[in-house]
């Protein structure tokens with residue numbers, strides 16, 4: 001059935017793709033006055049009640065009510081975005097008036113570790129990467145009761161829904177099925193990146209495996225996600241017709257929203273990284289990698305020394321390991337990891353040549369400014385990346401290195417950098433929407449156009465003011 005929502009202003013970003021031209025990225029977006037979004041689907045909550053109502057409804061009394069209406073629409077697909085006058089010619093389509101708000105596409109959080117949500121507030125922040133990861137490892141390795149994990153995931157889902165997240169790119173190794181259930185409960189889409197880590201690999205049967213053997217790269221927990229496929233009944237995603245069979249290069253069926261990710265250049269065998277990247281390319285999935293996050297990474301890769309070397313020597317590096325003697329970005333390029341199929345996360349420690357290489361390769365770069373600030377690893381050169389034509393998007397990273405999962409707060413962190421390093425609100429809105437959708441290879445979200453999923457966001461007041469869309 002059809003339902004419609006009216007807003008004082010709509011910023012659909014229709015027809016926009018991720019732009020490599022900063023003039024496009026920074027330009028004011030097209031704002032439509034007094035428009036209606038017509039949606040086809042099955043609706044729940046207040047949206048469902050509106051669908052049953054005959055004729056226009058009164059505007060919700062506050063933004064919270066408007067948010068509840070929007071969350072009830074999330075099973076739908078956009079049929080049209082049209083002026084109110086044109087809509088009045090559609091007979092019998094119930095209309096909910098969202099009032100004096102500005103609607104934008106739902107935001108795309110390109111980098112999270114939702115399975116670490118129960119570690120919020122428990123890690124050592126502010127002292128750099130090595131103290132942080134040393135505090136994280138025993139916590140992440142500890143047995144966590146399923147109810148504690150589930151409660152933390154439910155809270156994470158609430159945070160993501162409250163800021164109108166359409167989709168999240170999630171790094172996972174141990175609990176992808178629990179993450180998917182929590183996201184499904186909040187009608188949030190999820191791309192699961194199974195993390196490849198280490199220098200030694202074994203087959204699912206426990207035999208030592210070559211790092212190029214992609215079947216050995218998949219964390220066992222990803223099988224649960226595949227098993228969950230049959231019951232994976234997001235209202236707007238058709239259920240698979242038959243039981244899936246194991247994917248080529250994987251020990252079990254691979255969920256259509258699952259891909260491989262490398263942990264980092266220093267922690268993972270270069271042959272495994274290249275093999276994972278090739279698997280993603282062959283299977284039309286995005287490959288993700290933490291890249292150039294912290295100064296210890298640069299020191300370790302270029303010299304083989306430093307605090308990170310000491311940490312890795314204990315249990316990660318194989319005997320006789322020697323560092324590549326290169327900076328992270330050129331080393332990633334040499335391994336064939338940088339192109340439009342890769343989502344490189346953080347990209348903080350960059351020199352001018354690194355920025356050029358990232359931009360020219362078409363690699364999608366996910367900035368996580370609040371995580372970088374919390375761990376204290378530096379500030380990514382966001383403005384220089386944008387001006388060089390790099391394809392940018394944003395992620396919150398995990399609650400083990402951030403205060404919340406609100407992507408608008410991530411954008412505010414970039415907006416509020418000193419002049420010359422900051423990004424303007426128009427560019428940030430694009431990073432949160434069309435940029436994120438492109439980075440995760442999702443053609444179904446990121447803008448408001450016929451056929452896209454009806455994942456809509458209320459533009460926060462400060463962004464609305466900056467973009468000149470306050471009433």
Ligand SMILES: [Zn+2]
Pocket residue numbers: 111112113171290345397398
């Ligand atoms: Zn991360």
